[in-house]
Amino acid sequence: MTNPEFHANPDNFCYRHPGRQSFVLCQRCMRTICPECQTQAPVGVICPECMQDQRRSQTPAQRRAHRRWGARSMTAVGGRPLATYWILAITSAVSILAELPGVGAVIKNVLLFAGAYLYPSLSGLPFEPWRLLTALLVHGGFIHLGLNMLALWMVGQQLEPLLGRARFLTLYLVSGLGGSVAMALIDPAQPTVGASGAIFGLFVALIVIGRHLGGNIVGALVVLAINFVYGFIVPGIAWEAHVGGAVVGALVALVYVRTSGRRNAKFWWIGLVAVIVLVLLVVVAVVPPLLITAGR
Template identity: 55%
Template structure:
């Protein structure tokens, strides 16, 4: 095809703006659309008319989810937004990592003080009582690659979840996920010291799956990501705590379920009580290691 033929072919130009050349097609109607007319979809982009038809075709469940979770009556699409708690988590975690590096120059290790180590929860073992270790592992990491991957994951997932949940619900989810990871390590790998925010991250992913389904979205990608990370945890024993992953996932899924069922006005107290019940159940499980370990 000659240059002249190409410029005369209307299929090479946006159907809404005939003077704008584009190579992007709407994934539904296959018409050419320019960047101004494109809306990002699950795969590719769609045009304004197809987007409007898609919103009209929403199921009653999707419309109810929009009313519960949407901000200002907009669509149910999940997009990154303002996330102050996520920003604080990133800053504090990065700052603690740098502080640990500086402390290491003097021969002191913050990681050894803040890592999760189950025996430190049981005074009868004679090693003291350090309950802060249930949550402080979220602040310390084993190396640059470890913290870089975790901070990137927190940034990506946090900017999706926090705008939907609000800062306090998001912070509660993050901490309960971390607690769930620590409890699982106490049950399944009692004497293993663990650092990192993996439990909290898997908690966020578990909640995102539950909330995504409530919104009527396609959560296949999240499930695939979860599966890959869980498999990696089992295939690389010693360096990755799969126990923390599983514990955080279960705890975060439970909190996500609570959030998805208690979003109506007047259910705030019920929501707080149910999340507190999840926390109490996790702490109650810490009574099992003495029975399992026989001390």
């Protein structure tokens, strides 16, 4: 039951519908709003007037992004990049376990990737193709893990809300696959670990999509160039995975850009990305054995 003071206080009722009781506040103007007046935003819920003000203050690039991507976003309520958080949590947990004395070496040996695991008739090793992706879960130490997870957190917060959870996760995994395929093509005997190929794919995708939307991509280009150069000049870094992830990430981003706004867009992007994955698997299954056989 409520007392007369409660009913006399307008803050207990929607400011647009005074007869509707509510305890939810607009996160921008802090006025009470009923469910009909609530619009989900990255910071919570906002009222229709604040939503109009927010849209009026958008840049042309932001408006284009909202028209092309916002209406079909598949991210969680509130725009939180949940797929990014889950990747961070799972990768960090597995990588930390892989650094523990005793069990760490076993975990790394089970999950790392080397092209030799794809060609048992040539290497004598068991056929374990799942290593193409499990290598994303382990890293070469805490610094390697920290740098990759920091980059994932930075890029994921921008890219996942734009693409939606399904497209973002697909981009991450297919870019990681591209990095492993590049390692198998260029240096099949070299074992590798880390999510760097997937991270580079995300970076390049952000640049491709940002350029398409008319955004300022200079900063992202500088960061990407520095990381590419660093990978080439510092020994022990699998630059092959960087290149493979970046190339595949660019291709997937182009698919997203070209299919956005089409009728049956989901059908198109899933089909075209599946073609990219199929091509990668065929190439990695056929090319290295031919090169190894020819070199004998």
